[in-house]
Amino acid sequence: MSRLAVRLHFPAPWLIGSMLGVAALQIGAGALIGHDLIPYWPAQANIASQVFLGATIGSKMNKQMFVGLKNTLIVAVVSSAGLIAATVLSSIAIAEVTGISVITAILAFSPGGIAEMATTAVTLHEDSTFVVAVQVVRIILVIAMLPPFFRFLHHVWAKKTS
Template sequence: TDIALLAGSAIVGLYVARFLRMPAPYLAGPMVASAAVHLLGLTHASPPAIVVAAAQILLGASVGARFAGLTHRDIGRVLRLGGIATLILLGISGVFAVGLNAITGIPFESLVLAFSPGGLTEMSLVALALNIDTAFVATHHIVRITVVVMIVPLLFKIMRARSMID
């Protein structure tokens, strides 16, 4: 019955997330719903390992499909620039994770994944695979995405207004 409750909450979470137009509704909705049923103490079940593995395979395939049609030179350039950006962002994430771990006692691994560059789906699956607090990691990424989606258009309006005045 725990698995049925978890599956049911995932389906309800998906539809609620789509209705609310949440970022990554196919991941965020079920994760938020799962967090809710776990926090309420209704279940302690985890998704079966085969389900997690299948999700990781689908995610990897979808990421790989995005490289179709690129030349080796294009891929090399993207990998080089992406690698540099990733190292810089991971360094910043690490500094914040060390500092917040010392202040709050929140596990370093959870903080690193919460602050690391990467998509909500990817970081959540990594957290799930490593048995790290997935709800904590996903919540940070959802907040980051939501803030960016809300603030960036506002910044563009401000920049556009200033350029028209000057």
């Protein structure tokens, strides 16, 4: 499934592909034997996945990332604080309406990577399935909506400069 996700240019194809493959196996096996399979995931595997995730993120950092940071720091802090506040407030409202935990809602609706949010949900013993489902929908919407939006912006800017 992961190779298919790569060919289809899915975001995080190895994560989404393996998730869809296991989901298909779970649904198929459940239909065949009449109940859900109970997966076993050793705690050490979860720790290892967090170590690899942290190492992957850390390996992508370099000093060029911080050049010019001083000029944008205030905007970055204010916009990040606003985004976090909006996410938390929306998540509290959604948790009240749906009955899911506030932490699950925050992880599900936070703008972040699927793997990072899923790993955090597992670590915090939250509903990682819900978190991943919402994150996948969010990424699909972003992928679907941004290209037309950028074409529109390009069109508007081209008109202004001509």
